[in-house]
Amino acid sequence: MKLPDFEAWSIFACVVEHKSFTNAAQALGLSKATISKAITRLERQVGAPLFHRTSRRLSLTDSGHKLVEHAKAILSEGQAAEEAARDEASEPVGLVRLAVPMSFGLKHVGPLIADFLCANRGISIDMHLSDAKVDLIGEGFDIGLRIAALPDSSLRARKLRDVQTYIVAAPSYLERMGTPRHPSELGEHECLLYALLTTPELWRFTNAAGEEVAVRPVGRFRANNSDVMLHSVRSGLGIAVVPDFIVEEDLANQTIVPILTDWQPRAVALHLVTPPGTIRPHRVTALIDYLVAQLGR
Missing domain, CATH: 1.10.10.10 (Winged helix-like DNA-binding domain superfamily/Winged helix DNA-binding domain)
Incomplete structure (x- = not known):
């Protein structure tokens, strides 16, 4: 041979x-x-x-x-x-390249990385923050975090937790424009669009009975970052579909309220993804184990 x-x-x-x-x-x-x-x-x-x-x-x-x-x-x-x-016989050392969604990285991953680096003095981390889908293999990343319904691919994926998605608006908008009672009514409202959805021009919803509704949202503001959209939601400019980690504080403070609570947008989850292959440097395995433990709670 x-x-x-x-x-x-x-x-x-x-x-x-x-x-x-x-x-x-x-x-x-x-x-x-x-x-x-x-x-x-x-x-x-x-x-x-x-x-x-x-x-x-x-x-x-x-x-x-x-x-x-x-x-x-x-x-x-x-x-x-x-x-x-x-x-195998030494402390983990060297560089780990990590790709993380922008808002989730700022809110939840940044503080974790600081603690990890304090505990692992030999490891360096290059963290790339972007809501756009990153080519892990082509761009040389060791680890990626993705919030999505993942398609089949050559990447190795591990689900860490479900991500709850809310349909939300400010009380001022609902007082002015009324509260929709069914997803089909969203076409009559001003909607704020997240550009990086798989199909940003089409919102899909299901309820507990298994009914499905697809809506074509219309609005004057479209962005590739949910945190930016949140300012417009708070200002009463329209209705948005946003994940829990973006809107949790506003929901607690009632500056933004959930609507159409019997209906759910497309289910998504937080995944840790890595390039194919079973052999990894010790430093990469150390960061994977840490992120799984911290984010999979």
Whole structure:
């Protein structure tokens, strides 16, 4: 049995990451000729060119695009295996890259990370805050937190908890415009739209009897962050659909009130997701265990 050329696959991943043979050679401490020979060897093995080469530019071919994620996985698994062996007898050290939704990260993850870093002096964390969906593998993240109904993917996902979603408005808006009694009436109201929903132009609701209603909301304000929308809800500008961690304080203070409480928007949950593969550095496992313990309560 002929073993795969793991070195060539790893070099291929590094060339893609560093965008040139020269940069990859410098990063790996190898000669440019060694890099070139490894890529040529790999192209011969797969039977197709991996790069378009010009004097000014290096770009992936169709075959290169199809194979690059496999190469990144091979490199990542190899690095993780070596780190796991080193870490077994030592305290966790090194960098962990973490992708977190913006509002949830600010409210709930930031304080936890501060405590984690105080307890783990050898670990550094690069936390990326964004409500947009992040490509964990392509952008090199070790861990991601996602609040959604997750589609099938190659990522490994662990559900931490359900997230309650509320239909809310300010008392001033309801006094002025009236309180809808059925989701179908939302089409007659001013709605505030969260742009990063899977289908922001369509709100779906179900009740305990299993009835389903789909509504096309209309409104003058649309944003890709729920915290920003909350200011407009408080001001009485309209009705919004928001998760519990965004609106819990306002509900407690009654500055915002829930409506249509017999109906539920699409169910979502908080998930911890990681790239495929079972071997992880000790530092990544340490942060995963900590987040699961703290956020899965």
